Amino acid sequence: xxxxxxxxxxxxxxxxxxxxxxxxxxxxxxxxxxxxxxxxxxxxxxxxxxxxxxxxxxxxxxxxxxxxxxxxxxxxxxxxxxxxxxxxxxxxxxxxxxxxxxxxxxxxxxxxxxxxxxxxxxxxxxxxxxxxxxxxxxxxxxxxxxxxxxxxxxxxxxxxxxxxxxxxxxxxxxxxxxxxxxxxxxxxxxxxxxxxxxxxxxxxxxxxxxxxxxxxxxxxxxxxxxxxxxxxxxxxxxxxxxxxxxxxxxxxxxxxxxxxxxxxxxxxxxxxxxxxxxxxxxxxxxxxxxxxxxxxxxxxxxxxxxxxxxxxxxxxxxxxxxxxxxxxxxxxxxxxxxxxxxxxxxxxxxxxxxxxxxxxxxxxxxxxxxxxxxxxxxxxxxxxxxxxxxxxxxxxxxxxxxxxxxxxxxxxxxxxxxxxxxxxxxxxxxxxxxxxxxxxxxxxxxxxxxxxxxxxxxxxxxxxxxxxxxxxxxxxxxxxxxxxxxxxxxxxxxxxxxxxxxxxxxxxxxxxxxxxxxxxxxxxxxxxxxxxxxxxxxxxxxxxxxxxxxxxxxxxxxxxxxxxxxxxxxxxxxxxxxxxxxxxxxxxxxxxxxxxxxxxxxxxxxxxxxxxxxxxxxxxxxxxxxxxxxxxxxxxxxxxxxxxxxxxxxxxxxx
Amino acid sequence: xxxxxxxxxxxxxxxxxxxxxxxxxxxxxxxxxxxxxxxxxxxxxxxxxxxxxxxxxxxxxxxxxxxxxxxxxxxxxxxxxxxxxxxxxxxxxxxxxxxxxxxxxxxxxxxxxxxxxxxxxxxxxxxxxxxxxxxxxxxxxxxxxxxxxxxxxxxxxxxxxxxxxxxxxxxxxxxxxxxxxxxxxxxxxxxxxxxxxxxxxxxxxxxxxxxxxxxxxxxxxxxxxxxxxxxxxxxxxxxxxxxxxxxxxxxxxxxxxxxxxxxxxxxxxxxxxxxxxxxxxxxxxxxxxxxxxxxxxxxxxx
Numbered sequence: 001x002x003x004x005x006x007x008x009x010x011x012x013x014x015x016x017x018x019x020x021x022x023x024x025x026x027x028x029x030x031x032x033x034x035x036x037x038x039x040x041x042x043x044x045x046x047x048x049x050x051x052x053x054x055x056x057x058x059x060x061x062x063x064x065x066x067x068x069x070x071x072x073x074x075x076x077x078x079x080x081x082x083x084x085x086x087x088x089x090x091x092x093x094x095x096x097x098x099x100x101x102x103x104x105x106x107x108x109x110x111x112x113x114x115x116x117x118x119x120x121x122x123x124x125x126x127x128x129x130x131x132x133x134x135x136x137x138x139x140x141x142x143x144x145x146x147x148x149x150x151x152x153x154x155x156x157x158x159x160x161x162x163x164x165x166x167x168x169x170x171x172x173x174x175x176x177x178x179x180x181x182x183x184x185x186x187x188x189x190x191x192x193x194x195x196x197x198x199x200x201x202x203x204x205x206x207x208x209x210x211x212x213x214x215x216x217x218x219x220x221x222x223x224x225x226x227x228x229x230x231x232x233x234x235x236x237x238x239x240x241x242x243x244x245x246x247x248x249x250x251x252x253x254x255x256x257x258x259x260x261x262x263x264x265x266x267x268x269x270x271x272x273x274x275x276x277x278x279x280x281x282x283x284x285x286x287x288x289x290x291x292x293x294x295x296x297x298x299x300x301x302x303x304x305x306x307x308x309x310x311x312x313x314x315x316x317x318x319x320x321x322x323x324x325x326x327x328x329x330x331x332x333x334x335x336x337x338x339x340x341x342x343x344x345x346x347x348x349x350x351x352x353x354x355x356x357x358x359x360x361x362x363x364x365x366x367x368x369x370x371x372x373x374x375x376x377x378x379x380x381x382x383x384x385x386x387x388x389x390x391x392x393x394x395x396x397x398x399x400x401x402x403x404x405x406x407x408x409x410x411x412x413x414x415x416x417x418x419x420x421x422x423x424x425x426x427x428x429x430x431x432x433x434x435x436x437x438x439x440x441x442x443x444x445x446x447x448x449x450x451x452x453x454x455x456x457x458x459x460x461x462x463x464x465x466x467x468x469x470x471x472x473x474x475x476x477x478x479x480x481x482x483x484x485x486x487x488x489x490x491x492x493x494x495x496x497x498x499x500x501x502x503x504x505x506x507x508x509x510x511x512x513x514x515x516x517x518x519x520x521x522x523x524x525x526x527x528x529x530x531x532x533x534x535x536x537x538x539x540x541x542x543x544x545x546x547x548x549x550x551x552x553x554x555x556x557x558x559x560x561x562x563x564x565x566x567x568x569x570x571x572x573x574x575x576x577x578x579x580x581x582x583x584x585x586x587x588x589x590x591x592x593x594x595x596x597x598x599x600x601x602x603x604x605x606x607x608x609x610x611x612x613x614x615x616x617x618x619x620x621x622x623x624x625x626x627x628x629x630x631x632x633x634x635x636x637x638x639x640x641x642x643x644x645x646x647x648x649x650x651x652x653x654x655x
Numbered sequence: 656x657x658x659x660x661x662x663x664x665x666x667x668x669x670x671x672x673x674x675x676x677x678x679x680x681x682x683x684x685x686x687x688x689x690x691x692x693x694x695x696x697x698x699x700x701x702x703x704x705x706x707x708x709x710x711x712x713x714x715x716x717x718x719x720x721x722x723x724x725x726x727x728x729x730x731x732x733x734x735x736x737x738x739x740x741x742x743x744x745x746x747x748x749x750x751x752x753x754x755x756x757x758x759x760x761x762x763x764x765x766x767x768x769x770x771x772x773x774x775x776x777x778x779x780x781x782x783x784x785x786x787x788x789x790x791x792x793x794x795x796x797x798x799x800x801x802x803x804x805x806x807x808x809x810x811x812x813x814x815x816x817x818x819x820x821x822x823x824x825x826x827x828x829x830x831x832x833x834x835x836x837x838x839x840x841x842x843x844x845x846x847x848x849x850x851x852x853x854x855x856x857x858x859x860x861x862x863x864x865x866x867x868x869x870x871x872x873x874x875x876x877x878x879x880x881x882x883x884x885x886x887x888x889x890x891x892x893x894x895x896x897x898x899x900x901x902x903x904x905x906x907x908x909x910x911x912x913x914x915x916x917x918x919x920x921x922x923x924x925x926x927x928x929x930x931x932x933x934x935x936x937x938x939x940x941x942x943x944x945x946x947x948x949x950x951x952x953x954x955x956x957x
Contacts (some may be wrong), residue, residue, distance in 0.1 A: 193704060300763075371717045382719070382769075391762045392755060401758075405751045408811045411802060414952070422948065429757075429798035430791060437760055437787035440768045444783070449775030450715050490793020513749040521733050521759075529725035534722055535868045536710040546713040546774040547864055561770075568788035572934065649713065 003042035003053045003070050008119065010038035017113035022106035025098060029089060032113050038289065038579070039078055039120060046075040047490035052497075054126075062129055062163075064187050066272045069126040072497030073254070076335060076490065077247045078123050080342045084239045085116045087346060087469035088232040094465025095353055096230050104148040108230070110149075115141035115236065116486025122244060128177035128187040135173065135244075139166045142241055146229040158224035165221035169211030174246075174654045176204040190550040191255050198257045206265070213245025214478050215303065216273040219296045220605040223280075225294035227362065231353025231355035234288060235346035238295045243338050244300040246302055249322075250335070253310060254498040261312050264420055268306025273300030274431040279573040282438045282566045283600030287352045287362045290442055291345065292387060297431060304424050305334025305403040307476035308410060311417040313499065322501035324413055329508050331498060332491050337399030339487075340480060344387035344396055347473040351381035354462035354470070355446060364442065365561040369479065373459040380470045385439035387477045390432050393518030395480035398511075401520040404428065405509055434569065441565045450556040482519050485511040578603050662746050668752065669735045669940035673879040676915050680842075683919025705871035711736065713774040713864055723770030724869045728876040730763040735883050739814045741890065741907035742900035748814045753801055756813060757794065758838075763876065764790055768843060770869075771861035784863030785930070789845065791859070792937035793838045799944035800832055804891055807951035817887075818896035823954040824947030829892045831943030833917065836884040839939055842918055844928040845936070853926065885914040 016029030046052065057066035070078070089112060098105045118141055121134035143166075147159035179201045181187045188215030192198055207218070214222040220243075226234045253262070284290040312327020322328070353371060354377045356362055371378035387394040407428070410421035451457040462470075480487055488511055496502065548554040570577050577600050586594040601607070671811035678695035679725035683696045685692020692699075712720065737756045739745030768787050803824060804816045838845045850856055862873050889895070889910030928936060 369715060371719075375717075378717070386762075386765065389761070389765065390758065391765055392758050397755075397758055401751055401754050404754050405811060408802065410807050411806050412809050412811075414806075418952075425802055426795060426799055430795045432758070432761065433787075433791040433794040436765055438789065440765060440772070440783065440787055444769060444772035448715075448717065448719070448769075448772045508748040510750055513747065514751070514755070516746055517749075517755065520730065524733070525726045525729040528729045529722040532725040532868055532872060533718065535706075536712075539707075539709045539867075542709065542711045543714045544711050546715060546776045548776070549778070554776075556775065558777045559775050560777060560784060565780060565784045568784060569791060597821050 001045065003045045003050070004055065006038040006042040006045070007053075007068075007070070007124070010042065011034040011117070013038065014113050014117045014120075018110055018117065021109035021113055022597070025093065025105075025109065028109045028113065029093060030050040032085050032116065033090040035113070035116065036082040036089070039182055040086075043079040044490075047493050049077065049493065051487065064127050064129050066130065066534075067126045067188060068124040070124060072493035072495075073247070073251055074123040074364065076338070076494040077243060078120060079121070080243060080339055080581065081116065081119045081127055081240050083471075084236055084342055084346045085112075085119075085449070087473055088112070091235070091350055091353070091466055091469040092232040093231075094463045095232055095357060101148075104150075107631070108145065108148045111141050111144045112233075112236075115145060115241075118206055119240065119244065121516060123247065126189045131189070132173060132177055134172075135170065138185075138241070138244065139163070139170065142166075142233075142237060145233040146225050146237070148230050148233070149228075151361075152228070154224070155228045156229040156344065159219075159630070162221045162225040165211055165218075167508065169189070169218075169239050172204045172208030172211075176201050176208055179204070179298070186569060188257070190280055190511075193257055194256075196257045198259045202256055202258050202262055205248060205256075206262075206269075209245040209252075210269070211245070213242050213244075213249070213299050214296050215269055216296055217277045217604045217608075219273075219277070220602065220609060222296060223284075223289050223602060224294040226285055226349075227288040231288070231349050231356060233347035233564045234292070234353070236618035238292060238349060239346035240536075242295055242299055243342060245445040246299065246338055246579075249303075250306060250498060253306065253637075258310065258313075260314065263307050263310030263417070266310055267424050270300045270303025270305075270307050271427040273297065273303060275300070275434075276573075276576060277450075278431050278434040278438060279577060280603075281568070282434055282441065282598060283573075283579060285364055285562045285569040285578050286562075287355065287364050287367075287442060287446060288349070290364075290438065291348050291352060294435065294438060295341070295345055297335065297435065298345065298388075299402060300430070301335050301400060301428065302334045302341070304428060305330045305337065305406065308403070308406045308417075308421065308424070309499075311410065311420055312341055312406075315415055315417060316403040322499045324409070324415075325502070325508055326406045326409035326413065328406075328499070328502045329402055329409060332495050333399050333402030333404075333406055335494050335524075336402060336480075336484075336491050337396075340387070340477070342393040343473050343476050343480070344384045344394075344535045347380065347384040347477065348388060348469055350466065350470045350473070351377055351384060354466050355381075355459075357462065357466070358459040361453075361455055364445040366453045367446045367451070367456045367562065368449045368559060369447070370456060370459050374447075374461040376441075376467050377462050377470070380467075380474050381447065382443050383474050385443040387481070388654075389436040389439045391436070393481050393522045395477045395484075398481055398514070399485045399512070400428070400432065402509060403552045436542065437566070437569055439545045441562055445560075445562045445565065448557045452556045452559065482522060483515050484518075485515050501594045567598065576603065578607065603623060661744065665740055665743055665746065666732065666736060666742070668740065669732065669879060669882065673882045674702060674875060676881045676885065676911075677878050679912070679915045680919040680922065683916050684899050684923050687923035688876060688922065696875065701870045702875055703780070705866075705874070706868050708867040709867065710867035715775045716773045716864075720770050720773040721867075721869050723766040724865065724872045724876070725766075725771070727763040727766030728757045728872045728879075729765065731876045731879050731883065734759040734763075734877050735879055737813060737882060737892065737946060738886055739817060740886065742903045745839045748812055749833075751811050753811055753813045753816060754804070757797060759803065760880075761790075761794065763880070767861055767873070770865070774864045776864060778860045778863050782859075782863075785857045785923075786841075786861060789838060789933060789937065792934060792941060793835050796831055796937065796941040799941060799948055800828055800835070800891070803818045803944060803948035806948065807954065817890040819894070824950035827943045827950065828947040829888065830942045832884070832888045832891060833914070834936065834940035834943070836881075836888060837918065837921065838908075838929075838933075838940070839884060840881045840918075843922040844925050845933055847927045850927075864902045881915075881918075882911070885911045888914055909940045919931055 013031040014035035053070040103299035118137035158405035281293035308330030309327045316323040387396040390396040407421040407425040582597040680895040768783040771783040846857040
């Protein structure tokens with residue numbers, strides 16, 4: 001069976017969902033789920049070893065025939081789009097329901113299916129012009145989804161920032177595809193290994209796709225867009241839309257001849273993104289902003305893997321035409337992490353959405369103690385947090401484990417690449433430990449302890465439409481963690497598509513053994529927890545108020561806040577994070593209000609880009625004074641111009 | 656079957672010997688101070704007593720308050736099982752197990768910090784924040800040390816990494832790993848296990864609200880972690896793998912004993928550092944490991 005049939009079905013049902021969505025929510029859900037399932041089926045057909053699929057249309061769109069291609073790489077990303085797209089569609093039914101949002105919910109449904117359709121179009125199209133069209137459609141659909149709730153000012157400014165940044169990136173992509181088309185003489189895309197002259201365009205792709213992927217410091221649009229969008233949209237944006245940037249980088253780094261420094265630049269960017277992204281995440285007080293910055297980190301981890309693969313490729317010789325095997329390992333880790341991050345980040349955003357739905361606030365220091373009211377959400381969020389901190393036995397660990405092994409092998413290989421791999425491994429370790437701090441902070445401040453405000457006290461558990469998708473994503477996270485070997489063929493397929501010269505075959509790392517160890521560990525940990533729980537109850541368990549060190553009137557406000565929890569580590573990064581502290585000490589014998597506020601600003605945006613654009617605006621206002629619509633000044637310009645011309649002619653004549 | 660039995664036997668060694676170490680540390684401290692000190696087996700008595708005690712739970716605590724210590728204990732035991740025990744061989748040895756080892760220790764930290772945040776007490780937050788923050792620097796040093804061992808042995812498997820003789824950076828590595836051991840196990844000069852002034856504690860302040868069997872799991876896990884780091888340090892530095900089993904076992908035991916006595920001596924002769932100096936000390940540990948890595952790199956190229 002070729003993927004053609006399921007892909008056609010997916011296109012038709014998603015198109016139907018776009019048309020019918022606003023009026024008929026059930027039909028929309030059915031259409032979107034069918035479309036996602038069909039697309040997933042098509043992707044799995046290729047990933048499980050089916051042949052690649054290629055199709056050219058007889059008709060032309062925009063002067064070019066359609067050229068679709070579903071190979072290992074696009075199938076890998078298509079699978080992620082369909083899984084998260086379907087989960088988000090189901091989630092939005094409970095989260096962004098018609099009775100609460102009578103205006104924006106219907107249009108949201110249309111944009112959602114439209115976004116899925118355009119993402120699929122980008123992944124399948126193998127023509128530069130159509131790629132750009134799909135890319136633009138996807139940007140616009142995402143913009144309207146981000147600004148669904150556009151009554152709020154922050155949402156509008158976040159949407160505007162997103163649109164501006166996305167188009168700055170698209171300009172680079174225009175230049176990128178146009179240069180390729182000019183060089184090859186056609187918009188058709190494909191392997192271009194014989195065109196060494198095209199090597200420098202990789203830098204354009206790195207910037208253009210880097211903006212979309214949210215690589216530090218091109219991430220400026222990301223935190224506010226992901227924090228202010230409705231949570232199911234944040235999940236799709238963080239889990240999937242960012243991956244489109246990664247898709248572009250993986251796709252074209254596999255097809256182009258690369259500049260010699262490509263691997264070095266990519267791995268350095270990845271390491272910087274990972275470390276700074278998680279440092280910023282730790283400093284956030286807004287739950288969704290924290291998750292958004294953690295996406296910057298995970299994109300960094302993926303780029304570390306991709307950079308490792310590029311470095312490996314650069315070391316190719318006649319004996320190893322694809323470079324040493326650690327390149328393959330690093331790329332496999334990066335691609336697996338694409339899936340992993342998509343799954344656990346969507347889960348976490350859904351969890352954050354349920355919290356927001358139940359309490360009306362994203363501010364972590366206003367929450368607390370939610371586990372009692374929403375045990376399902378708390379448990380699933382905790383699982384997502386563990387996956388996000390790359391802890392065994394979940395999926396986040398498996399991806400980073402492969403990336404680490406690639407880096408360690410590169411260091412052991414003692415080639416020049418080791419000088420990139422060793423610092424990258426050390427920075428990855430620091431990232432991992434900071435991610436643990438970040439996720440302990442996020443999960444514990446929100447779900448544990450006592451409720452800090454009345455909003456948190458009145459919380460309620462998420463409904464079945466919210467819980468179901470979270471359960472499905474959590475199951476997927478656990479499955480990849482516990483049985484990674486089942487997912488290896490899919491990853492291997494994509495890796496082999498990227499670099500066919502690498503010897504295909506078994507996993508270069510003992511994934512089966514790791515899976516057995518992880519399963520055994522999970523069983524033992526569960527058993528031990530159960531046993532200790534029963535042992536604690538065996539002799540009668542007493543409940544008492546938390547020990548207050550002799551203080552009789554403890555208040556929920558005495559708990560550690562998110563800012564206090566992060567203060568030690570954010571202090572180390574103070575030169576980069578530039579945390580703002582407002583402190584008012586208690587004064588006098590009868591002190592009045594005392595407080596300390598901590599905030600980590602958007603450093604790149606607020607300290608670099610805004611002053612820069614302010615300067616540009618200032619210069620332009622100066623220039624604008626020259627042209628302000630007063631006729632007499634224009635007459636002066638004309639007279640001055642004529643006089644100058646006359647003087648020039650006169651001087652010329654004298655010579 | 657034999658392999659399974661062997662694993663069980665090794666696990667027993669870990670479980671039974673671990674509580675000895677804090678006893679030895681306390682004995683050394685008493686000896687230096689000229690006191691009689693508690694019996695070497697004191698922790699065994701404590702554990703047995705705690706295991707039979709009732710549990711008092713905070714009204715705010717969720718089931719995670721008990722699951723956290725349980726998961727942490729299993730994670731430390733799992734990490735211990737991955738670590739080869741000199742001539743006793745190692746557990747499920749596979750490529751990349753060293754990274755699982757590091758991340759299992761991280762999972763243990765997650766479990767303890769999670770449980771600390773459960774009670775809604777300011778002390779829990781204080782301890783958890785300190786623990787996860789200082790662990791950032793400790794984990795970086797640990798990975799650097801492992802990278803040094805890995806470069807020097809050409810392997811990412813614990814069993815082969817720890818087998819060859821000490822590389823050129825052994826002294827640096829030993830000093831760096833010893834500092835990591837002190838930090839990760841919350842010993843002086845990073846933390847004082849004896850103090851009960853909340854403002855100065857890291858580990859103790861996290862477990863203030865635990866009682867009964869869960870506290871026993873935490874204390875036993877902490878002892879196992881100390882033993883684990885002592886074994887790792889000894890095997891990373893001493894060329895144990897090249898000797899006949901009995902000599903190797905003796906050397907390993909002597910090494911662990913030496914490390915433990917060293918911890919006791921440090922604890923007797925040094926005061927706890929102010930918190931703002933802790934990162935400085937950990938950065939020094941990282942630099943030691945980094946130089947060991949560079950020496951390992953140099954040594955192999957020559």
